[in-house]
Amino acid sequence: MRHQFFRIPLPWLALLLACCLGLLAACGGGDDANPVPGSGSLNVTIGGLPAGVAAAVTVTGPASYSKLLTASGTLDGLAPGAYAVSAASVLQGTASLVPVPATQQVQVTAGATASATVTYAAGAPLAIRLQEVASGLDAPIFLTAPPGDSRLFILERPGRIRVLQNGNLLATPFLDIRPLTTTSGERGLLSLAFHPQYASNGYFFIYYTNLAGDIVIERRQVSAGNANVADPLSALTILTIPHPTFSDHYGGLLSFGPDGYLTAGTGDGGSAGDPPGNAQNTNVLLGKLLRLDVNASTVAQPYAIPPGNPFATAGGRAEIWAYGLRNPWRYAFDVPAQLLYIADVGQANWEEVDVRPVGQAGNNYGWNIMEGLHCYNSASCNQAGLVLPAIEYGHDTAGGCSITGGYVYRGTALPELTGQYLYSDYCSGWLKSFSYGNGTASAVTDWGITNVGNFLSFGQDAQNELYMLSGTGKVYQIVRK
DSSP states (O other): OOOOTTOOOOOHHHHHHHHHTTOOTTSOSOOOOSOOTTOEEEEEEEESOOTTOOOOEEEEEGGGEEEEESSOEEEEEEOSEEEEEEEOOEEETTEEEEEESSEEEEEEOTTOEEEEEEEEEEOOOOOEEEEEEEOSOSSEEEEEOOTTOOOEEEEETTTEEEEEETTEEOSSOSEEOGGGOOOSTTOSEEEEEEOTTHHHHOEEEEEEEOTTSOEEEEEEEBOSSOTTSBOTTOOEEEEEEOOOSOSOOOOOEEEEOTTSOEEEEOOOOSSTTOTTOOTTOTTSSSSEEEEEBOTTOOSSOSOBOOTTOTTSSSSSOTTEEEEOOSOEEEEEEETTTTEEEEEEOOSSSEEEEEEEETTOOSOBOOTTTEETTEETTSSOOOOTTBOOOSEEEESSTTOOOSEEEEEEOOOSSOGGGTTEEEEEETTTOOEEEEEEETTEEEEEEEOOOOSSOOEEEEEEOTTOOEEEEETTSOEEEEEEO
């Protein structure tokens, strides 16, 4: 069995509806069509970009207003006051297109339309490399950090969480659950998510497989006397999901979405083709994105069902947010654009990345009706109601076999990468990116990364800089060459 670890455009009508409903923050301007009495407008003109290349212009202002523009547009219904127009460099291939000015301030007054202009011009090409930051790890499978923290927390699949502080890997693990799990098949400690208020409550959540092979989501707490060690007696089981028969396809990412709820991505339960049909069965929790309210967890009620979960009131498990996934490895929220990216490992031919608005509930991502853009094991299939991938790639001579999903870059060290979604492949070990706007993926770029082993996962620190974790036991940061 091949390694499954890790393991389109939208119809124009759907795009139009999404934009009109305000679901796509990246639809450009002009979607604030109903002026508010006493409000003003701002016309942003963006020039210098080749056809098909999306801008990266953010408008911020009073009352926490924030709008991401990928093309010229007019923003209506704005409260009077000062607005900042900030533009980031964008990529065309590896060529950098630099905005002038990068930042400007515009005053919006009631009943009038202010204006701002951003012009892009060719800059120096961006080249990136991987800089080693840690080594000697045992199957590093994930990396994250608490909000505002300078430390890196690195998960080892056999069951330890290690702390990298000031460039040094601390000898004492933050947490060691090796007696509770096993690395048979694709099992082990797979993910960690810090509570958004970790600095005050000390809560973090882990996703692992127990000795029976079932999925366990558990809350833990940092110790009172040592910020680098968890309290070994703090475990509270949030959810256990039966995973019978097979030892693969566990999914395994936990993260808090922009709505403050805990999201979990589960695999379909394993084997080829999802023989039990779990992914399409909304009465089971395998092959799903789950959305849980864990902000007041107790032994009596470890989680609540957030408002808006699509099956909360009828037909299906209330925990489910989306379904039709094979083995999501992994997914990522891009908060500025309000988009959710899911890298779903394919069966035998196609790997895919799906992109949808973060607030869109009940999406069916197609497995096992489809694999990528193709009917699975059939000449034809009913695609009605299915979300089709933003991109796919095949198992071909380039060596692709199992997608490893990353993040949309929102750090500061590589502004040219801003808005680009980065991803890799377990077998090939390359690093690629694409941009997404107006319902379409574009500008797929290969960054020329080779000879660093199989990539098990990406990671993101508290400053939104990105890392890649290798099967060689090393962790690398993505940096400028």
